[in-house]
Amino acid sequence: MAETATRSFPKPQFTDAEAGALVFPSSTSRAFSYYKPQKMRATMYEDVTFDVQPDPERHLLQGWIYGFADGSKGYPQEWTQLRSGDWHAFRDPNEEWEQTIYRNNANVVRQIQQNLEGARKADAYAQWTPAWSRFVERNVGAWMHAEQGLGMHVFVAVQRSGPTNMINNAMAVNAAHKLRFAQDLALYNLDIEEQLAHFDGSAHREVWQTEPSWQGVRENVERITAVQDWAEALFAANLVFEPLVGELFRSHLVMQIAARNGDFTTPTVMGAGENDYDRDLRYTRALFSMLVEDETHGAANRALLQEWLERWVPVSLEAARRLQPLWSQPEEKVLRFEDSLDRAKEREVALLAGLGLGADAHIAAGSEGSAK
Incomplete structure (x- = not known):
């Protein structure tokens, strides 16, 4: 029997030059350490959103690796007139990321569906007065166009324009809220049309396009869609129009008045939109607070926001005042338009005061202009 030749193989020689040989303070850490968490420990939100968008000021040492035909590259800070010493300091207080988007919106949709199913079983729509049915088909239906316009043509447009992923992620969630709420209203409109005789499910289109009371709102929304500065669009939508x-x-x-007109269903649908806005307002205030408190650029940012107030407050006040006839349409009129508007103006002044901005003079001037 022939002997089998013995074969030899080279053995690895470790020289401490291979990857992983270097020992440093966080060598044994299992947590990310390429950014400074807002609190003592990093959150899941920070881990999955921070620095996802590259930035030459942090880790992209070779500069932007892509650009646009006009010469701009990556995520230019020049896409807004506002300035920050550190755009990466922003954290969304809602801590929105992929999981929260699906979970929160699924909960809202599930709640609305359960409420509508309960309304169908109880034949709740039959309790509505004729005047209230007409109010819902025309005005509640018309509001879906405002939500759709802001969602698709404002927030979807600007959610790519911010200089960090943290900012863009928050605005993308804002877009999702608007589009989902517009869909909620559209499906609600169809549900009522199936259950309630003589309910015109298409009336909202004509109202949005031609009804004088709604043309101020329509103009306001369309003017915001034309804004090129992403921060101004966000400011005009969330801190003035809303x-x-x-x-x-x-x-x-x-x-406020739905229940007095026999309607206990519409407030649950509208309440979903109000909850959306509460969340969206939270990140908006955090972002603009960071900008007006910036050590280097805070004063200039505050002056620019005052200019934006002068531009947008009169537009939104005019839109609000042109809605006045809606307060007289239901049979049960439990509110005066001026009382409702005063509450809205007080809310606006308080919001802007929290940012160190004075809105009293602008609101007073807008009111006088509208009255004339």
Whole structure:
């Protein structure tokens, strides 16, 4: 029997030059350490969102690796007039990331579906007065166009424009809220049309396009869609339009008077939109607070926001005042328009005061202009 030749193989020689040989203070740590957490320990939100968007000021040492035809590259800070010493300091207080988006929106949709199923079983729509049925088909239906316009043509547009992933992620969630709420209203409209005789499920289109009371809201939304500065669009939508027009209609009108007109269902749908705005307002205030408190650019940022107030407050006040006829349409009129508007204006002044901005003069001037 022939002997089998013995074969030899080279053996690895370790020289301490291989990857992983270097020992440093966090060598044994299992946590990310390439950013400074807001608190003592990093959260899951920070781990999955921080630095996902590259930035030459932090880790992209070779500079932007992609650009646009006009010469701009990556995520230019020049896409807004506002300035920050550290855009990466922003954290979304809602800590929104992929899991929270699905979980929160699924909970909202599930709640609305359960409420509508209960309304169908109880034949709740039959308890509505004829005047209230007409109010819902025309005005509640029309509001879906405002939500759709802001969601698709404002927030979807600007959610790519911020200089960090943390900011863009928050605005993307804002877009999802708007589009889901517009869909909630559309499905609610169809549900009522199936259950209630003589309910015109298409009336909202004509109202949005031609009804004089709604043309101020329509103009306000369309003007915001034309804004190129992403921060100004966010400011005009969440810190001016929503308090003066959105909450005025949703909270100070529909949710206040629906029950007095035999409707206990619509407030649950509108309440979902109000909850969305509460979350969106939370991150908006955190972002602009960071900007007005910036050690280097805070004063200039505050002056610019005052200019934006002068531009947008009169537009939204005009839109609000043109909605006044809606307060007289239901049979049960438990609120005066001026009382509702005063509450909306007080809310706006308080919100802006929290940012160190004075809105009293702008709101007073806008009111006088509208009155004239």
